[in-house]
Amino acid sequence: EGKIKRLDNSVDKLRIKRKDSDSLKVTENVFDNATLKALYTLSNKGIVQALGGSISTGKEANVFLADGEEEEIAIKIYRISSSSFRSMEDYILGDPRFSNIRHNKRDIVFAWTKKEFRNLMRAKQAGIRVPEPITTERNILIMKFMGENGKPYPLLKDIKIENEDGQMIFETVIDYMHKLYVDANLVHGDLSEYNILIDPEDITPIIIDMGQSVTLEHPRADQFLKRDIENILRYFKRYKVNESPESIYARIKEP
Ligand code: ATP
Ligand code: MN
Known part of the structure; x- marks a missing residue:
């Protein structure tokens, strides 16, 4: 009291x-x-x-x-x-x-x-x-x-969309992971449907929650990257995305 x-x-x-x-x-x-x-x-x-x-x-x-x-x-x-x-x-x-x-x-x-x-x-x-x-x-x-209007955009995990839109969001997320790796030299480290907001206007993803993101020198950067890829692939299966973790890993690291 x-x-x-x-x-x-x-x-x-x-x-x-x-x-x-x-x-x-x-x-x-x-x-x-x-x-x-x-x-x-x-x-x-x-x-x-x-x-x-x-x-x-x-x-x-x-x-x-x-x-x-x-x-x-x-x-x-x-x-x-x-x-x-x-x-x-x-x-x-x-x-x-x-x-x-x-x-x-x-x-x-x-x-x-x-x-x-x-x-x-x-x-x-x-x-x-x-x-x-x-x-x-x-x-x-x-x-x-x-x-x-004071209402936060929804999290990816909470939205319902067509496969086609899901696949578009997936492509953008992979592009973000690539830019994050190659240009920002960072690995998100906790990337999942819980840390991606969706702007309903144009259904583009917005990445949040980067406290745990690490630079590439971090001894576990590669491990975190692989975990991020697995989380993302697991979630986007529902939108009929069937890429292998290896191909995504290669895409992200491509200079
Ligand atoms: P921790 O892992 O420390 O518990 P957290 O997961 O609680 O962190 P965030 O994921 O950064 O922290 O934010 C929590 C929630 O707050 C998000 O899921 C999102 O709904 C909302 N949020 C965070 N940042 C913003 C922002 N800039 N604008 C609108 N909503 C936000
Ligand atoms: Mn979070």
Whole structure:
């Protein structure tokens, strides 16, 4: 009770209006002091104008809708008290971009947040459709909101389409994986129907959730690539895609 009140006061102090009150429970779990401090900074800079409702509560992060400077934004907040930092460490430690970070939970999470920002940036530069990253602050990643009127685009796993459209999406996803590999020198590492949004306007895929994406130097990059390929081929079987993992692997690595 008292704790919620304190949080409420803190959130109020941030002058971030809560547009709806459903997220009180979520608020309590996510908004520790470090996170409040980060939100405060983002609010002062004008990057976050008003906090909206919760979009998703994942294993390691919560995603909220918010008003940004000019447009709707998505706020991904990594929980510092999350349980799977061992595995975060595994992904971070093989990455030369993060070779000198301190090995405590907080710093790992902050580095992880920056890592997702940079991965999204590299993907975007390689011509892949991803939510454009805007900034990071501690454990918070701000990116463009991919959706319409406050409603996020559907995940690939939740849409029903004709085989032909499915095959078109498949081709684009493989093209993205190729660009990601050859131009951005990254492997997504958690690619599946759960991390692909579909823009209903033109049914193009949008790749999300790149915190775990690794550079090609990572000792397990090839293993992650093979797993991504398997996930994608498994899912697209329903749209009568019958390519072999070997041929896709070759296509992705083709210079
Ligand atoms: P974790 O693996 O740490 O639990 P996660 O899977 O919860 O991460 P994401 O996949 O990045 O995190 O996002 C969760 C959900 O939030 C997505 O499935 C999607 O519905 C929504 N989402 C994420 N980013 C955006 C965005 N930029 N615009 C709209 N919706 C988004
Ligand atoms: Mn995800």
